Amino acid sequence: MLVLSESSIGILGLGLIGGSIARSLRHRFPTINLIAHDVSDTNTEIALKDKTIDACDTLENVAKGVDILILALPPLNNIEIIDKLPGLVNADTVITDVSSVKSAINIALNSTPTSFKRNFVLGHPLAGSEQSGYSASSSTLFYERNVILTPNENTSTRAVGTIHRLWHSIGANVIGMSVCEHDEMLAATSHLPHLLSYTLVNVLIKKNKGNDIFRYAAGGFADFSRLASSDPALWAEIFLTNASEIEAILDAYIKQLTNYKDLLLDKNKDSLAIEFAKAKTARKYFMEKHFSSQSSPENMAVTKNYVVNPSNRIKGSLRVPGDKSISHRAIILGSIAEGITTVRDFLEGEDTLNTLAAFREMGVTILGPSRGKVVIYGVGLRGLQKPRKPLNMGNSGTAMRLMAGILSAQSFNSILMGDESLSNRP
Known part of the structure; x- marks a missing residue:
């Protein structure tokens, strides 16, 4: 496994994103070897002066000999150089990009050799600013921000794991999805x-x-x-x-x-108010679910009442939802397996999503769930990374018991937590 603190990392482009990656890595790993290329001499001069990078060079020389190569150029520039890179990088160099458009990058990647594609991990940090250039970069830009990885069946789990650990090390939360999504x-x-x-x-x-x-x-x-x-x-x-x-x-x-x-x-005040109310309600729901402190474990217990009226007959077809217990186990086994695991009919419930989030926190790249499908890039039995925060099991006793067994055999300490109900169980 590649040790990030001892790695040589090349960055093509020292703008807001590339510069922030360099600053973040330097802050996290003071002895890491960072080499960069940028068309702006001003950017590289400042980065050298503040000791963020160790050296600057031509694009070709930066691409040669590094363990990880990060393409932080504008999308069309990234697309243009992808065709040149297979003849420049080492066979085991892991490459990633930061473009906010993935389909166009993926199309360019399709014309490259299979060995190169296996080491290329498409990525996109959901962080930025209206400001641009190296002067706007920051070592904290990615802290607690999401980074999306969009690997496919050709991408090696080694490459995916390496890029996941890189983003994880500088404070980002890594999630996975398909290129189209x-x-x-x-x-x-x-x-x-x-x-x-x-x-x-x-x-x-x-x-x-x-x-x-x-x-x-x-x-x-x-x-x-x-x-x-x-x-x-x-x-x-x-x-x-x-x-x-x-x-x-x-x-x-x-x-x-x-x-x-x-x-x-039509001066239809009532209909306008209804439309605006829909938007307000939807935004409130998503903000509370994804951004509010109300989504923390201590506030997760919610009581819901349902009334079911009798019916004389039922006609039609239905799809039986996935099993929660099996869904927990599928995520756990896929994460500690070697290779890529595809899970179908995954139950997208709160408890199973907590298990999924826990393994993402421990360095496992997981795509989905999307319509019941989950793709897991396993890291192997000893490949899990130390979590940066307590792992929330919500209200799932099954997840708590299974995770306790898995984590007790790891070389790092970890904390499991749950909601009030789970915490009060014997």
């Missing part, structure tokens, strides 16, 4: 908001309202238009390389706006 999700949650921010500012400029708006604008406008301060050239590339997914979500957005316009013309 990534691009569809990012089109809706990142690319479209940037496009709308640029659009709003340009609409106001064309109406000669820019100065007045910015003079009297409240915080809402400043927050919404903040994304328009992002790097225009970079985002033009992102929009073009993920055009099909952005077009689809943009069509849906335009349709929704047209509906709102019709309600305005």
Whole structure:
């Protein structure tokens, strides 16, 4: 297993993301060997002066001889150099990228040798800023932020595990999904908001309202238009390389706006209020579920009452949900196995998702669940990494017992915790 603190890592591109990776790795591993390439002499000079990197060199020389190579260039630049890299990197060099569009990178990767593809792990950190360049980079940019890895059946578990540990070491939470799911999700949650921010500012400029708006604008406008301060050239590339997914979500957005316009013309206050209430309720639910302290273990116990009315007959077909006990065991066994494990009919319940999250925290890359399918890149019996925080088992006694057995045989200490009900069990 590659020891990160003793590794040589090459970074192509010292902008916001590449610079932040370099700063984060230097902070975490003071003796690590970092070599970088950037077209801006200013970026490399500053990085050398503040001792973030040990050396700078040409793209070709950086790619040669490093253990890990990180492509932190704009998407089209990454695509352009992928074809050159197989002839430059060592056979066992692990390569990853940070592009926010994965399909275009994956297409470029398909034309490379199989041995190269096995060592290439597609990745994307969900972190950033409207600022750009090395001067905006930070050693804490990725702390508690999600990083998405999108490996496929050709990617080696060694390469996936290496990149997972790299991101894990600098504070990120690693999740996995397919290339298509990534691009569809990012089109809706990142690319479209940037496009709308640029659009709003340009609409106001064309109406000669820019100065007045910015003079009297409240915080809402400043927050919404903040994304328009992002790097225009970079985002033009992102929009073009993920055009099909952005077009689809943009069509849906335009349709929704047209509906709102019709309600305005009809002066239909009640329907507008209903539409806005739906959005408010949905946002509140997702914020509480994913970002609020209310989702912490001590606040997870929820009582729900259901009323089932009798029926004379049932007609149709139904799909029996997966088994919770087997789902727990599938995640555990797949994680400590060697190779790739595919699980189908996984039960996507709170307890099983806690087990899945626990193994992600211990360095296992897991794609899904997506419609009951989970793909696990096993790290082997001794490949689990020390968790950075207590592992939450929620309300699952099964997971608590099984995990206690697995973790008791590891070389590191760990803490298992659960909700109030589980904690009170004998």
